Amino acid sequence: xxxxxxxxxxxxxxxxxxxxxxxxxxxxxxxxxxxxxxxxxxxxxxxxxxxxxxxxxxxxxxxxxxxxxxxxxxxxxxxxxxxxxxxxxxxxxxxxxxxxxxxxxxxxxxxxxxxxxxxxxxxxxxxxxxxxxxxxxxxxxxxxxxxxxxxxxxxxxxxxxxxxxxxxxxxxxxxxxxxxxxxxxxxxxxxxxxxxxxxxxxxxxxxxxxxxxxxxxxxxxxxxxxxxxxxxxxxxxxxxxxxxxxxxxxxxxxxxxxxxxxxxxxxxxxxxxxxxxxxxxxxxx
Numbered sequence: 144x145x146x147x148x149x150x151x152x153x154x155x156x157x158x159x160x161x162x163x164x165x166x167x168x169x170x171x172x173x174x175x176x177x178x179x180x181x182x183x184x185x186x187x188x189x190x191x192x193x194x195x196x197x198x199x200x201x202x203x204x205x206x207x208x209x210x211x212x213x214x215x216x217x218x219x220x221x222x223x224x225x226x227x228x229x230x231x232x233x234x235x236x237x238x239x240x241x242x243x244x245x246x247x248x249x250x251x252x253x254x255x256x257x258x259x260x261x262x263x264x265x266x267x268x269x270x271x272x273x274x275x276x277x278x279x280x281x282x283x284x285x286x287x288x289x290x291x292x293x294x295x296x297x298x299x300x301x302x303x304x305x306x307x308x309x310x311x312x313x314x315x316x317x318x319x320x321x322x323x324x325x326x327x328x329x330x331x332x333x334x335x336x337x338x339x340x341x342x343x344x345x346x347x348x349x350x351x352x353x354x355x356x357x358x359x360x361x362x363x364x365x366x367x368x369x370x371x372x373x374x375x376x377x378x379x380x381x382x383x384x385x386x387x388x389x390x391x392x393x394x395x396x397x398x399x400x401x402x403x404x405x406x407x408x409x410x411x412x413x414x415x416x417x418x419x420x421x422x423x424x425x426x427x428x
Contacts, residue, residue: 146210147219149243149273149369152187153312153345155427156368161420162348165189166412167225167373169196171208172401173380176408178212178220184413184422188218189243189369191225194232202232202239210240218425223275225371233263237270245275245314253278253300260308268309275347275369278304279316295331298341305342312345312369313338317362319350332361339366347371356418363420370419376408383407 152163166177168190181188192205206222213220223243224236233244244267248259256278264274279296296315305313315338318330338346345368351359352374359370387400394400416422 144213144216144219146206146213146222146240146242148271149189149221149223150311151427152189152219152221153273153368155187155424156421157345157366159424159427160364161424162363162367162370163187163189163421163424164412164415164419165191165223165225165347165369165371166376166415167191167193167196167371168205168209169199169377169380172405173376173408174208174212176405177412178216178218179405180409180412180416181218181220181425182216184416185425186218186416186421186423187220187425187427189221189223191223191371191373193225193373194228197232197236202236202241206239206241225373226277227263230259230263230266234266237267237272241272243273243275245277247277247314249277249279249314249316253304257304257307260304260310264309273311274309275312275314276304276308276310277314277316277349295334296338298334298337301338302341305344310344312347313342314347314349314371317348319348319354330358330362332358332365335362335365335367345369359418360420370415372415375411375415379407379411380404 156163168174190209209222221242224241225245226247227233227245228247233246246260246263248256260276267274278301279294294316317334346366347369348362348367349371351370351372383404384400387403
């Protein structure tokens, strides 16, 4: 089916108490693995690309891959710009046919973040495309933005941010971090419950790779509607390629180790779908 927006996906998740799994893709094989997993699990899918992934290829190339894969799928698929860091990138993704946009001004002051986010939200609203903002810092490193510590989202600031920017969904800081956790994170899950009641919009959890399943599920029960996963897939993909070549070092056919990596990604994706509780939810869109 054609690519869809995240409006119905996240509203259904919000209404029915689960989260849509959002998977960061780096290449065609990852997209294929994610689609296959969601088809088998009858789950909605959000494919995501970051600025560095887009620099590696382009918004047009990833949109074409996602569109071709979604065309023959029976599940709803959205293509999301993750951590968009410039208005130009957001505009390019929108023009290319992305169906969901994140603009990340979390490293700015509150006033600067509002102005930065509002500009993209207004542009996307004209095209009927939902925008995700971020308030409060997610620790670790995501592409060009890094933070030594996680900053919790202030509920009053969040209410002002949502009202003044018009974002559809909000990535919140509750103690998670991007990348591999060096130490166990100190989360504030109660904050999710507070933000859910105060804001009334879909909430997004970044930095889910490496969190215990029970922790993710607790966050979902408190109001998280979208869970971003990236590092788990990078690890699985790379390990599968290394293992394949260690067993067959003379292999020169990228399709063979690409297939092994694709299957490894699919396996992890199916597990994450179950953790998010979105299996069998494809028809709720």
